[in-house]
Amino acid sequence: MRKAFQELFLSNPCAMILVAADTEEVINVNDSFMALTGYDRKVVTGQKIDVLGEMISIKDFTRLKKLLIHNQSVQGYQCRFTIQPKRTGTALINVRYLTIHKKITVLITIVDVTENAELRDHIDRLSCLNLVGQLAASIGHEIRNPMTTVRGYLRFMQKKLDFTGYDEQFTMMIQELDRANAIITDFLALAKNRVNGFAIQNINDIIQDISPLMEAMASEMGHHITFDLGQVPNSLLDKIDIHKALINLVKNGFEAMDGKGTVIVRTYKKEDCIVLQVEDEGKGIPKEIVDKLGTPFYTTKEKGTGLGLSVCNEIANRHNAILEIKTSAAGSIFSLAFPCKEYIKKKA
Template sequence: MKKVFLKKSIIQSTLFSITISIFMITMVLMLFFGKTFWEKESVKLEYDLLTIALDVKQTIDSNLHLIPSCQDDVNILPRTQQMVKLDKVVKPLLQEKRPYSVAYYDLEFGWMVSEGKQIESVETILVDLHGASEIKVLNYDYITLVSVPVQLEKGLKGYVWAYATKSEFELGPFTGYSISFSLLFLSIGIIIILIQKFMKEIQHQLEEFSESIVHPETNLSWNSHGLPELEPVLDKIKGYTQELSAINEELGASQRRFTQIMEGISDGLFSIDREWRLLFYNDVAKKYFDKPDEELKMKNILEIFPSFSNTVTYQYIAEVFITAEPAYFEADGMMTSERIFHTSIYPFEEGITVFFRDITEQRQQQHEMARLERLNLVGQMAAGISHEIRNPLTTVKGFLQLRGIKVTDPDEKEYNDLMISEIDRANTIISEFLSLAKDNMGSTQEQDINQIIYRIFPMIQADANNGNKDLILNLNPLPSLWLNENEIRQLLLNFVRNALEVTPQGGCVIIQTYEDKNNVVLAVKDQGCGIPEEIRDKIGTPFFTTKESGTGLGIAISMGIAHRHNAELTFDTGDQGTTFKVIFKRRNVLGKKDEGELS
């Protein structure tokens, strides 16, 4: 109920209060004046009854000699005839027209003669009078009675009673009372209607007054004649409104300039208060948030991004809130752990502002430059080895081959063959060095990589069968690529042989090709135990190997081949095995030879 009243306007509340007040006052007046009215009417009734009773007594006193007595007629008339005689004498004395009923009760005969309504319970009245010789007023639930004694010289002869029943008494006054209060309620209703009319007029004037304040630009003019007291208020408000409008326009222009400046910043920017709610963010930050405005503005950033609490950025922000000192750092994981950001945090009184710049590509370029420097170093080493070592090895191998023709001793022949095989191994390492140093892939042609896999499959299947392992092909239709078949064969051999080496007997290696977002993917999956986390960053580094007889050049060579084919080399590893993927980029998939890169 309280909520309903709170929704009412002040005009409605005032009208309601006035109505309730008038109603309550009317009820109090009705109770007060009603009680007084009935008391007055009761006194008036008693007075009227007394007047009637005295009038009747006077009449009876004047004719008392006509009223029979028991001593007069003793032993002459029977009692019944005496009662008839009493009625015959007294009744005419009572028949004068009066507003209330009258009766004469003769104590000597014990008989009542009445004119009007009969009295019930005469015995009760006689008991209450108990022979009283004075005037008495008796009030019962059903009747009000005034008793006047009739005296003889020898004693009390009887009583004259004037009486009125409750219905006789209440009907007249109640009718007048009802008419009076009906007129009163009618007057109150008219007053309330007039008040309501005036209130509505005031409400209308106030609404026009409010409209002229809220929408001063409209042509709706407020008539001040209705409420002239408000005219100076309106003039004052209009002055304030104009000042506020000018200030708001200036503030809006300032906010637009601020927003344009913030949006023009190439770095991401967002501000949060001490409750971690987003106060502001520019378009760059919104791109990383990747959510609509209604899910961001004034929302708790920890509720929007629950994983944010596990990032380094969160730890720095929490520290800045405590120390109120700026912080600068580089870390991955602003909204995604796949990107690296340079972040600056600046505190202000209500919260902090965070500037962040995505430096992922910059770090990748640095890593690529480091890789190219390593490859360049390897190339220089390979060129030197090729020139300084390969020629002497060729000479040594030639003399060993001549010597092998002449050697007849089995042990010496075995030693001679071992030296030749080691020289061949050295030549293989030198060739791999030279492969790492290549900066182009040679001749290419448009072809299906699946066909290259089919052509090399018998050879790698034989390697799998020799180790009691399975080799499974899962090849999907692909668009043609610009490829150097020899290099792709070498890349595939490197990955498959590495996969077969780590896969246990009875296991399988899967070669898979498929399209992913207009890129072609070549994947080789083994069933080994995965790559330990501590050496994952070293994968592809020349001469780094975990094999006793490995050179540490296989994956490095494969990375070079992928790079020359405008492809990206990635790997996923875990307890269930490792998958190496070569992702050929879209510009190669389109089937057009990229000048300068695929030459």
Template sequence: MEEEMAKLDRLKLIGQMGVGISHEFRNSITTVRGFIQMLSGRSELSQIKEYFDIMIEEIDRSDSIITEFLALSKNKALILKKDNINTCINRIFPMIHAGAYNDGKDIKLELSNVPDIDLDESALRQLLINLTRNAIEASPLNGTVTIKTYYEDEEVVLQIKDEGKGIEETILKEIGTPFFTTKESGTGMGLVICYSIAERHNAKITIDTGLNGTSFYVRFNSGDR
């Protein structure tokens, strides 16, 4: 028991150090980015503008990895309140819809009546954004992503369904591993964060995938059990 506690303390310390280092690191790359941007505007350097653009892109990529890491390590206890998942989805839907539209994809809601459950709205938003973003990215042009809710076996189920090509077995095994990504500009942290948010809601994520698309299910215990 004592050993376990010591291990946990060490983990916490490493987490806190990580947060500290990330902050400092981010401050310094932001400065570098500023200078690169300034230089890339100089006419005498226009020949190598391409390189500046690549540098800025890479810095932005590092920055988004740090952003996601910080979001994850803010393992702040969630503030769970009895709420209806449909209400939360409806509130954030316009933003998700706009994102899909910009990408040439469609997104629709199929929400059925479900009981209230313990939710942290801001964490749920993040979960929804990450799962729908993956679904939109996996969809063909003009494809439709569906956000569904229903009640089954005393669980409130959130389903995000896409019409993509599905996830191959080898990739499926790696999913949820930090920094695992198949996308050129992905960080591979989206699903890691989803799993962490689900866990803190006592919810389970399951995946159903095939050649006609993929569904991610988040199953929340409704507390009726």
């Protein structure tokens, strides 16, 4: 039994410390504890439990110690921890009293739940954003009705003899209303609960539509953009989605390049797919970051939102497309492969 306990203790994936209840001295720590905290078993063993106090706040430590003095077991006590030099996270602490060799011993288990806590935060933020988006979409919709009335009366009055001489002003008012209306239309198209904008069309036309915008972005950021659009068949695409994905990928490409660089936007047909590719001459993406790409709010930029690639992922999903990333020190290539027979399936 003793051996079984020892094995369970040492190989447990949760960080564990065994402390003598009377002297408050650490009897042993397991491998997971060493991996989590960076403390060496030899250094910690025999020391006072106060070693834990260096990891958690004084408030949490005092509270836990108080419970321990009163011989109370603790289950799932959540607190923040800091490990030198810079890692912070969230942990659940459990404390159990055991009798080992007739001596009362305290078993402290630390479960690192940092990732869960961060994910929960992200989900909370996302649902908040979603709600704001829905609210904004319905407000946008409501604003259009009164605008239509105002526009109608402006047109009506413009034709009246009483207002001759004011034609220019009326035209300007109507144009401004149309502009506001166009902004709302674009926004509603971007909002999640918009009507499905899928249509059979050519991806090259969609790209050409916004090429001036991308060229303007390039010159503003001191870079070049070139287009290498191959012969591709029409397919079922959502124009606004493709615009959004392309702008995000191209912008990331520009932002990844120091000095003057070129981003290439390419399309070509490969087997049953139409590939949209954005290539940059940036510094590439470190391996440990590649796995995190597409996680909402994950960004390495000071002013980044970390939403660009999540949006691209969502767009890829909606189109049954696959987003692939190739990266090296010479630059990165983001490819979106759209199945070109897709519209036949969707129609069925």
